[in-house]
Amino acid sequence: MTAARKIIIDTDPGQDDAVAILLALASPDDLDVLGITAVAGNVPLPLTEKNARIVCELAGKPNTRVFAGCAAPLARPLVTAEHVHGKTGLDGPPMVDPTMPLEDQHAVDFIIETLRQEASGTVTLCPLGPLTNIATAFQRAPDIIDRVAAIVLMGGAYFEVGNITPAAEFNIYVDPEAAKIVFASGVDITVLPLDVTHHALTTQARVDAFKALGTQVGETVAAWTNFFERFDKEKYGSAGAPLHDPCVIAYLLWPDIFAGRHINVEIETDGTYTTGMTVADWWRVTDRPANALFIKDIDAEAFFTRLTDRLSRL
Numbered sequence: 001m002t003a004a005r006k007i008i009i010d011t012d013p014g015q016d017d018a019v020a021i022l023l024a025l026a027s028p029d030d031l032d033v034l035g036i037t038a039v040a041g042n043v044p045l046p047l048t049e050k051n052a053r054i055v056c057e058l059a060g061k062p063n064t065r066v067f068a069g070c071a072a073p074l075a076r077p078l079v080t081a082e083h084v085h086g087k088t089g090l091d092g093p094p095m096v097d098p099t100m101p102l103e104d105q106h107a108v109d110f111i112i113e114t115l116r117q118e119a120s121g122t123v124t125l126c127p128l129g130p131l132t133n134i135a136t137a138f139q140r141a142p143d144i145i146d147r148v149a150a151i152v153l154m155g156g157a158y159f160e161v162g163n164i165t166p167a168a169e170f171n172i173y174v175d176p177e178a179a180k181i182v183f184a185s186g187v188d189i190t191v192l193p194l195d196v197t198h199h200a201l202t203t204q205a206r207v208d209a210f211k212a213l214g215t216q217v218g219e220t221v222a223a224w225t226n227f228f229e230r231f232d233k234e235k236y237g238s239a240g241a242p243l244h245d246p247c248v249i250a251y252l253l254w255p256d257i258f259a260g261r262h263i264n265v266e267i268e269t270d271g272t273y274t275t276g277m278t279v280a281d282w283w284r285v286t287d288r289p290a291n292a293l294f295i296k297d298i299d300a301e302a303f304f305t306r307l308t309d310r311l312s313r314l
């Protein structure tokens, strides 16, 4: 049995972030969640840190360490997504306030300290929201960059184009300066963009499978996806909601159900209409060096079957 992979989940819950956190916490033999760091994104920071704690308690893991991080992007006003996730960020089912504590330490200091204390090359960062915490840690402590094993993040889009502007995906759009720092860091990056997450769509059968678990987790995940999907169904006319962030954790658990290309990805920060765009050189038409594994395909049936099985363990 190989040791569980050490990860830090950086997140802006968000119903899809919540399912990703549940999947990680349901997989202790595979993933050792050293901490969950909240960032402002879908909703403001006081809600994302609270929501992260709510999800840990729902998972029955109240000893998980949750940290509050940056409340605003590096250089721009915060843009949030209540229109997608609701006012609380976890709209859908009724949720109770958490009783587990928030850690006193700032999330960025936790990220820096953990990367300095853990053996080099053993900690994977899993950003599920804007990259503000990660970029701030890299700026404040450049010595940790080479110690990061890998970054596996949800963000960006190319063929699928944008979801918050015609050109940009939300996580990158909220803090493009942070994304630019991360994508230029030289760290081994795997990107789960809208190009793949838009194939991880819920269907009634898949939501029914969550409900059929007969647990509070199953009921809650079904209620979250029912709430969350109304935005995408209306916008894209799609069958259901794309489970964006769980694709990050699923990639760590089952990389074989994904496929992509190692290419150059640059972040637009000065575009009039394209700020926040991930300019993915999929066809390798430039000589810009490859800096990311850009995932485009998923076996969605395997994803939902395995996700539901893991959630049954909580």
Ligand code: RIB
Binding pocket: 012, 014, 015, 016, 017, 041, 042, 128, 129, 130, 154, 163, 169, 170, 171, 244, 245
């Ligand atoms: O664009 C989708 C991403 O933005 C997801 O991470 C979702 O939670 C929001 O943060």
Ligand code: CA
Binding pocket: 011, 012, 013, 014, 016, 017, 041, 042, 128, 129, 245
């Ligand atoms: Ca998110």
